[in-house]
Each structure stands twice: as structure tokens, then as C-alpha cells.
Amino acid sequence: MAETADKFWCYQKSVQSPDHEIDIFDQAFDDAYNRKPVSLREDFCGTFAVCCEWVKRGKKRTAIGIDFCPETLQWGRENNLSQLKDSQAQQIQLLEQDVRVHDEPTVDVLTAQNFSFWIFKTRREVIEYFRVAYSNLNDQGIMVMDMMGGGACYDETKTDKRTIKKGKRGFQYRWQQARFNPATGDASFYIHFKFADGSKMKRAFEYHWRFWTIPEVREMLAEAGFSESHIYWELEDEHGEDSGEWQRNEDPPSNPVWLCYIVGIK
């Protein structure tokens, strides 16, 4: 099963929830400007699942997806773009290029999801990227990035295992925290998939990142020109479980593992 499996399909099923991400973009833009956003730029878009979901939310919505990997973009054209109505597909523009390029038109929401900007390992590189991102926004615009953290993220023995699909055609997703270097903040992560017949796709994806923290990223956003930044944290329900509701929070709990969004306001 591992030999015939499609790693991009497994990735999308395990890692991405574009629907939820767009809810956060809409909420954060509305919190900033009291209206709904129309245009999106998805930096590091990969198979641009977020662009595809964005244009489904309205005829006026436009999306630009940017990624420098031709294979990944092509998978998205064949498997995601092809699922849209023609009119929706025309609302999307794809650019095979580095994200650190100023493009026109500028947009309301610029997003960099799944920790993608952690590929930039120095302050100089991140600030350079944030400056270009700032220039790619409309005068009223926001930049949204997801972040992870918590003490357990530095544990090199930890692999998070989740069953994504049950049954004979099912598979499991494994997120391995392979290395964290306390001296540099460099971290390596692998995604593996395990299938119902016991076969494995090892290191289907691997990431070698700088493990940035929230205060560092906020400082770099400010240096790049963003006027404000906000942290969106998930509220807990009455049983202490994730509620699906997100709110600005300046004093979140120090959970062993957490995910949040940082929103930079132009």
C-alpha cells in the first residue's frame, strides 16, 4: 500500500483543514477592519488547498498561490483545481516563484501556513520576508501565520500518531520530532505514513526549521513595519477540551503542546 499511496493526498487528509483556516482569516480581518476580506495570497501554498477553499466562499473572492516547487503545484492543479467549477478556478492565480517577491495585485489577507516561514533561520531572513509580505498587502491588510510550541515539542523521543482513516484502506499519520538543537533553535521533523497492511512511507515529508517563538516573531513583524500583532488562541469548553472558538489572548496557558495563530496588522 505504501508503494502505491499518494503522499500529497495523505498529507492533505492528515495535516490541512482549509475550512477552519479561512474562518480564522475572516474573523481576524473582521476584528481588525470590521468587514469581510476579498483577496488572499497563500505563500508557501503547496497544493493550494486553502486558495481552492477561499474561492468557494464567494464569487468576488480571489486567491493567489505562491510556491517554488513545480511538482507540488502540478499535483494541486490535477487534484484540487480540477475539482472546482470553471468560474471558481478562474478566481485563482498560481505563481511558481519564491515567496520573497513583490507582486501585484496586493491582497487583504496574506497567509503562510504550517510553519512554512520557519525555513528562514535567521532574523535577517525572516525580517526580509516579512517586509516583502507587508508590501504584498493592501493598505488594510493582515498577515496570518500558525505557530506551535510548548515544552513537549523539544522532546526528541516524541512521535505523534493519529489514525486518519480506519479500515482496510486506512492509514496512520506520524509526526516525529527528530531533533532539537538548544544551541541554535534548529529543529528537524518528519512526517511518516503507515498503512493498514503494515507498510510504511517513511519521511514522506521532512522539515529542517528554526523553532521560532511567539515573542521573536512579533518583534520581527514590528521591525518589518506591521503596526500591531495579535495572538489567536483556542478557547477551552467546560470539559477543558478545544472548543473550536478562537480569540485574541495575551496571557495563554503554558500547555505542553499548543498551536496558535499570529496575526500581523498592516
Ligand SMILES: C[S@@+](CC[C@H](N)C(=O)[O-])C[C@H]1O[C@@H](n2cnc3c(N)ncnc32)[C@H](O)[C@@H]1O
Ligand atoms: C511546509 S509546506 C506547506 C504547504 C502548505 N502551505 C500547507 O499549509 O500545508 C512548505 C511549502 O513551501 C514551499 N517553499 C519553501 N520555501 C519556499 C520559498 N522560499 N518560496 C516559495 N515556496 C517555498 C515548498 O515547496 C513547500 O511546498
